[in-house]
């Protein structure tokens with residue numbers, strides 16, 4: 001079960017203290033394709049330079065491509081097996097919308113100034129070739145908590161499992177070492193959330209708020225977030241994804257959110273979790289967290305391995 005190529009996509013590291021998520025639309029100009037390829041070829045060098053300037057900055061960057069953009073940018077390439085536009089998932093009460101996105105950047109660092117530096121270097125190369133759909137600046141909240149107060153990322157896969165569940169393996173040889181990134185911006189109804197007791201919040205998430213300890217099977221309702229997203233394959237083996245969620249906020253506008261970022265070796269796993277959350281299994285057992293959290297975006301991207309990214313950019317980074 002070999003899943004570790006020489007240089008896998010850098011998807012398994014912790015969410016970081018600061019992050020910028022950028023979603024872009026590709027414009028059809030005479031130079032836009034070449035400009036994007038220039039970024040593919042330059043990104044690793046940009047990160048290297050920043051690491052030299054700030055050795056303790058924990059800087060990393062991932063670049064991804066939506067299904068439409070992949071075909072336009074690299075017509076000579078096959079499609080990664082699971083790259084397709086995300087299709088809206090509509091439950092009786094809540095909907096996971098599908099929103100556009102051609103290019104994706106996930107920049108992480110210890111400080112926001114480092115993220116902004118890298119974002120501005122990328123943006124300079126892309127000037128006139130793209131327009132911004134969304135840029136969100138995210139922060140670490142205390143001990144790695146979501147803005148709704150619970151520790152996030154506890155059950156992420158670790159060690160060998162981290163690579164196995166977050167990166168494409170032998171099943172799609174051309175794209176080995178890449179990953180499927182699914183992102184969703186959620187806005188929380190903080191008043192509604194703060195109006196319920198801590199005990200009730202714990203039943204929504206399925207863990208204790210302060211200690212982060214999982215509720216027992218007897219205590220945990222079937223519609224708790226960690227019950228509906230806990231899925232297994234046909235042999236009863238647990239299926240996981242690597243989550244790098246980050247909080248964001250605009251306090252004066254009353255906006256408090258979670259930027260869900262899920263990296264997976266196969267999008268099918270993430271999609272099953274989403275169906276369980278929004279439709280329910282059985283139907284109707286939707287995720288109680290959605291009564292306090294509204295998904296406002298939803299886009300699937302393919303993240304190439306660093307080797308492939310450099311190749312797509314012409315090979316000389």
Ligand code: HEM
Nearest residue numbers: 146150151152153154155186226229230258260273274293
């Ligand atoms: C677990 C928060 C959306 C997948 C958790 C936990 C928290 C959390 C606090 C418990 C600690 C942990 O194990 O990390 C949130 C918030 C979301 C969100 C605030 C957005 C409003 C999603 C989405 C997915 C997902 C969209 C999948 C598509 C998971 C999984 C677990 C988990 C797989 C671990 C379940 C287990 O214990 O086996 N989430 N999450 N989450 N979440 Fe989410």
